[in-house]
Amino acid sequence: MRWTLRFLTLLFLTLLCAIAAADPRSHYMIHCMGCHLDDGRGLPPDIPAFDDKLALLATSEKGREYLVRVPGSSQSPIDDAALAGVLNWILEEYAGEPVYTPFLESEISRYRHKPLSNPALMRAELLDAAD
Ligand code: HEC
Secondary structure (H helix, E strand, O other): OHHHHHHHHHHHHHHHHHHHHHOHHHHHHHHHHHHHOOOOOOEOOOEOOOOOHHHHHOOOHHHHHHHHHOHHHHOOOOOHHHHHHHHHHHHHHHOOOOOOOOOOHHHHHHHHOOOOOOHHHHHHHHHHHHO
8 A cells, every 4th residue: 555655656756747847838947048047038148038039030931940040949958849849938938929830840850950050140130131
């Protein structure tokens, strides 16, 4: 009886951890928050704040490619589906306006294998073009 109870408690805790690990917010906390901070404010200018510029970037094809290819995204140790989930969570949480086209796993797979060598330059070009 005691062993059954211990076993069930362990099983419950394991399931709880698995659910927490699969949640985009948890992925953000584990893999992104170290640099982007708990409220997405980052450390500008080196680490851009997550703000309404995200919505601008997420509306063009090149901008979406950029959001996937920045090293923090592309090289994170989570799979494509999980990265899609985190990026969608970031957009919902910080972009300030709804982004109507969520990232899908297939879009992440298309761009991710080629991390950007000069993200700051691509960002500046994209935001200049959007002005
Ligand atoms: C080691 C620090 C670090 C970590 C960890 C990190 N990032 Fe970043 N992130 C940066 C920096 C620095 C930039 C600016 C571009 C560059 O120089 O790479 C950036 C930029 C970005 C941008 C572009 C924002 C914009 O407005 O241009 C996105 C999107 C992003 N990161 C997503 C993520 C995601 C998702 C994770 C976690 C899975 C993550 N990052 C983890 C440092 C980090």
